[in-house]
Amino acid sequence: MRVCVIGTGYVGLVTGACLAHAGHHVICVDNNEAKVKLMQSGQTPIFEPGLSDIMQAAIQSKRLEFTTDTAAGVEHGQVLFIAVGTPALLNGESDTRYVEAVARSIGSNLNGGYKVIVNKSTVPIGSGDWVRMIVLDGIAERQKSEAQPVLASVGGGDADITTTAVVGEYDFDVVSNPEFLREGSAVYDTFNPDRIVLGSSSDRAIALMQDLYAPIVERQFAEHASAPAVPVVVTDISSAEMIKYAANAFLATKISFINEVANICDRVGADVMQVAKGIGLDSRIGSKFLQPGLGWGGSCFPKDVSALIHTADDYGYESQLLKAAVSVNERQRLIVVEKLQQVLKILKGKTIGLLGLTFKPDTDDLRDAPALNVIENLSRLGAKIKAYDPIISQSGMRHGLSDVLVETDAERLADGCDALVLVTEWQQFQTLDYAKMAKLMHTPILIDGRNFLDQAALEAAGFRCMGIGR
Ligand code: UDX
Numbered sequence: 001m002r003v004c005v006i007g008t009g010y011v012g013l014v015t016g017a018c019l020a021h022a023g024h025h026v027i028c029v030d031n032n033e034a035k036v037k038l039m040q041s042g043q044t045p046i047f048e049p050g051l052s053d054i055m056q057a058a059i060q061s062k063r064l065e066f067t068t069d070t071a072a073g074v075e076h077g078q079v080l081f082i083a084v085g086t087p088a089l090l091n092g093e094s095d096t097r098y099v100e101a102v103a104r105s106i107g108s109n110l111n112g113g114y115k116v117i118v119n120k121s122t123v124p125i126g127s128g129d130w131v132r133m134i135v136l137d138g139i140a141e142r143q144k145s146e147a148q149p150v151l152a153s154v155g156g157g158d159a160d161i162t163t164t165a166v167v168g169e170y171d172f173d174v175v176s177n178p179e180f181l182r183e184g185s186a187v188y189d190t191f192n193p194d195r196i197v198l199g200s201s202s203d204r205a206i207a208l209m210q211d212l213y214a215p216i217v218e219r220q221f222a223e224h225a226s227a228p229a230v231p232v233v234v235t236d237i238s239s240a241e242m243i244k245y246a247a248n249a250f251l252a253t254k255i256s257f258i259n260e261v262a263n264i265c266d267r268v269g270a271d272v273m274q275v276a277k278g279i280g281l282d283s284r285i286g287s288k289f290l291q292p293g294l295g296w297g298g299s300c301f302p303k304d305v306s307a308l309i310h311t312a313d314d315y316g317y318e319s320q321l322l323k324a325a326v327s328v329n330e331r332q333r334l335i336v337v338e339k340l341q342q343v344l345k346i347l348k349g350k351t352i353g354l355l356g357l358t359f360k361p362d363t364d365d366l367r368d369a370p371a372l373n374v375i376e377n378l379s380r381l382g383a384k385i386k387a388y389d390p391i392i393s394q395s396g397m398r399h400g401l402s403d404v405l406v407e408t409d410a411e412r413l414a415d416g417c418d419a420l421v422l423v424t425e426w427q428q429f430q431t432l433d434y435a436k437m438a439k440l441m442h443t444p445i446l447i448d449g450r451n452f453l454d455q456a457a458l459e460a461a462g463f464r465c466m467g468i469g470r
Pocket of ligand 1: 179180181182183184248251255288289290291292293294295296297298299300301359360
């Protein structure tokens with residue numbers, strides 16, 4: 001099938017590369033020329049395990065192309081994915097201007113033949129119809145500028161919107177197809193999804209999308225090819241949009257819940273890790289997303305929870321539960337600073353070393369990373385901050401890190417520190433030479449902000465160690 005993906009961020013690039021790997025002919029469009037050149041050479045602008053291998057293979061087999069030319073991409077695609085960012089505005093609302101620009105440019109470049117326009121970006125509930133109207137506007141604008149009006153109707157979708165006069169034989173539907181991939185395992189998640197959600201009122205569009213995803217639904221690229229077919233959930237557009245927000249809000253709330261329990265465990269002398277295991281084995285609760293720590297960050301949870309709160313507010317409903325999940329999360333990020341104050345008392349002039357900076361391991365992403373709040377607070381309290389992160393230390397990326405001395409390895413980090421704080425649970429932090437690091441430190445104290453390390457082993461290596469809720 002011919003596919004066009006507009007926007008090559010995490011979601012767009014991974015979707016494009018994986019669909020090409022699954023046998024489709026994909027053109028990815030991005031307006032950043034330098035990035036397009038980089039991707040044409042098979043390099044990935046993001047750190048994502050396994051992505052560059054499948055990109056290179058798909059480029060070689062001529063099933064994956066990159067361009068800045070939207071018109072060429074739109075002409076090529078039977079399925080057109082909108083996969084541009086919807087960052088949060090200051091009030092928590094989603095900024096949909098990039099989606100709007102892409103929808104308009106799809107309209108103004110639409111050629112003949114039936115097309116499915118897919119909202120892959122996480123868009124506010126109700127955006128399916130809105131995208132459809134913008135595409136129609138784009139078509140109308142182009143026809144006005146060409147000044148050759150020939151009235152025609154637009155197929156599928158809701159009758160009330162087709163009142164917009166359009167020109168030419170343009171036939172399209174809009175589908176909401178939210179993305180659930182996690183950074184750091186995005187390729188794995190794409191080929192091993194728990195479900196595929198398709199929201200549309202058009203049977204024709206759903207049928208085309210089912211063909212597109214057939215290789216994934218049939219587990220042709222899955223880790224366990226014998227697993228049952230991937231469930232496909234077909235809904236109306238608004239419900240599909242809501243599924244994305246509700247899934248992220250639920251997971252974020254689940255993490256805030258276990259962090260709340262961890263903080264109570266800290267006070268009563270219970271071990272939250274044992275508690276999480278004990279409750280997670282209840283199949284109604286489930287063991288995933290019960291890892292206590294510094295809380296949730298990244299490009300999705302904070303933005304999507306805020307957007308859902310904002311949408312509810314717009315409809316006169318105050319979401320008390322989601323607001324509480326956010327405030328628990330904000331407080332959670334600073335728990336390690338409180339623990340440092342408990343052991344070191346005055347932080348002014350003390351040197352604190354951060355193990356890890358990214359919002360989670362196996363990514364180079366610092367967006368809304370808890371590390372940034374820890375840094376801001378330590379810096380406000382007059383501490384000197386050093387950090388070592390396996391990716392950030394090498395990448396030269398220093399945005400938001402002006403107060404931090406970024407070291408090139410963990411031993412340099414430890415040298416002269418009054419305490420270390422594990423912020424991100426990079427696997428390699430489990431095998432560092434902690435005995436050597438303890439000797440290099442001024443005072444060998446370690447706050448494990450993710451309950452990731454073996455406390456007994458650390459204590460044997462000479463550390464005084466504190467976790468979260470244990
Ligand atoms: C998330 C969703 O999982 C994904 O389905 C959606 O499409 C995008 O948002 P991502 O942001 O990549 O993916 O990371 P995820 O692994 O879900 O972790 C999110 C945050 O929660 C991280 O900061 C992580 O450290 C934190 N987290 C996760 C916990 O603190 N505890 C947990 O048990 C799980």
